Amino acid sequence: MKDNKNTPIWLKASAAYVSSLMSALFIFIALCAVDGLMKSGPSLFCSVWDPERGNFGILPMIWASGLLSLSSLITGWTFSVGCCCFIHGFGPRWAARFLANILRIMTAVPTVVYGFASVFLLVPLIRNGLGGSGFSWLTASIVLSLLIMPTMVLSMDSAFKTIEAQTSITSAALGFTREQNIAMVVLPASKQWIWSSALLGFGRAAGDTLIPTMLAGNAVQYANTPLDAMRTLTAHIGLVLSSDVGGTAYLSLFVAGGILLFVSISANILFRLMRKKIWMQG
Amino acid sequence: MDARIKLLRILAWLSAFFVICSFLMLIGFLIYHGAPVINTSLFFGNTAPLEAITGSRPVWDGIWPAFIGTLCLVGLTMAISLLPGIGCGIYLARYSEGRKKEMLSMAVDLLASVPSIVMGLFGFVLILFLRRTLAPDATTCISLAAFCLALLVMPALVVTTRSSIESLPDSLVTTGISLGFTEQQMLLHILIPAAGKGILGGIMLAMGRAAEDTAVIMLTGVVVNSGLPAGLGSKFEALPFLIFYTAAQYTDQEELLRGFGAAMVLLMLSAALLYAASKLQRTMEKHWKGAR
CATH class of the missing domain: 1.10.3720.10 (MetI-like)
Known part of the structure; x- marks a missing residue:
């Protein structure tokens, strides 16, 4: 049915429009990042952020971004696997349905609302319970892991569903219970899906701006304990641009944007490659 | 095999507990404080709603x-x-x-x-x-x-x-x-x-x-x-x-x-x-x- 000569012109135009916008975004950000790297070069990769004296070190922000996204990914991912198991047989049926509904509702909650509620609920809890100011790596990490869970669970869940449908009768005939089937058959068989959804979660965690800005305290430093404040790359871009430092400080932001773009794109390409491999095998 | 299932069972309950509790707490907290304040004065402050909607008077506290x-x-x-x-x-x-x-x-x-x-x-x-x-x-x-x-x-x-x-x-x-x-x-x-x-x-x-x-x-x-x-x-x-x-x-x-x-x-x-x-x-x- 594909008759390319008869393609309506507005469809061609919109496809061209979308792809040119996409390339414009990439070219602009990449050019600006390269420009920033050339102009301020090594001064970017030091630990001091003091624009008035000409120090634009973004190393602490890179460190914070990596630390925060990895830590929330690890907790979020582990809990996502747990939730998937809970939904598929480890929990009572009513609770499983309840959990699945909650996860679906969670996708509808705006990030800023999570941040707002956490500022007034979680931050005082941590301040009174564990000490410090409450605005810390730990706080941001908890909320961020909650934020990225629905995406990961939904993507793992679809794999679980397919594989469970394929194997449940056979393994029941072998005398497996549903729990045993999940643990011994489905979980190993969907290994690649589970790993690839971690990439999905990582992309979201590294790119999120609101949660780190609102909850992580934004101090430029290397956070060593979970109660230390930190400032991520995303928060850095938002804070500096919206407070208008101006001038050469922008250059470091472009580099930060370039790094973010590179990381999230690589995670996505890796994700696509993995899924493609699974398709080939299947 | 039993150890693995036991471990998974603990993880499953723990994660379900974590998600449900934190979600309900956050949203419940929000609703508890936010629901009572939803009324016309949240939107319009002290300006009369009609004037605010037509834009004839600016709204400062809504x-x-x-x-x-x-x-x-x-x-x-x-x-x-x-x-x-x-x-x-x-x-x-x-x-x-x-x-x-x-x-x-x-x-x-x-x-x-x-x-x-x-x-x-x-x-x-x-x-x-x-x-x-x-x-x-x-x-x-x-x-x-x-x-x-x-x-x-x-x-x-x-x-x-x-x-x-x-x-x-x-x-x-x-x-x-x-x-x-x-x-x-x-x-x-x-x-x-x-x-x-x-x-x-x-x-x-x-x-x-x-x-x-x-x-x-x-x-x-x-x-x-x-x-x-x-x-x-x-x-x-x-x-x-x-x-x-x-x-x-x-x-x-x-x-x-x-x-x-x-x-x-x-x-x-x-x-x-x-x-x-x-x-x-x-x-x-x-x-x-x-x-x-």
């Missing part, structure tokens, strides 16, 4: 300007992104093949993975670029924000349109051809109406994303106090930014409660949009299930 700002922003975003988004989705579903199709769908996928702060940064760079070249007095404004948000919601539109067109049964196309429809007629009179609910679901999804995003508008012209948006080139207020700002800068109890109210309003807005989206998509799936 969320009305931010609410209208968000609605305008979403409307403008959809106006910019609707045609290209849906067009690109249809193109992907029906008129492209092979390498071209793969490249385009990959581009859309990659666009979906770009963090929203980078979209905002793109808008900011665009303005710097415009200032140096064409328009020396260009500045961040509501049109720029809508342009960047359009980029952000484009993938959602493209993907849902594509999958709803692709989920239609082949017999529809065959029937159309046998009746002597041209491509254009087939699109307008058969395929788009048949996939309408799915596409509408995608639009709702995109609106929800445009309404909730904060990082993009933070860099492209949102301010705390501008009143109703005055025109396409003006600064504007928006609900998510108001919430964000309140969390960090509130000075008294009244402002804090207004923040809770705004968070409730935004939550309801985006929940309603997403609910409508999933409902529409589910009815469409059900409708065509037997026909495949």
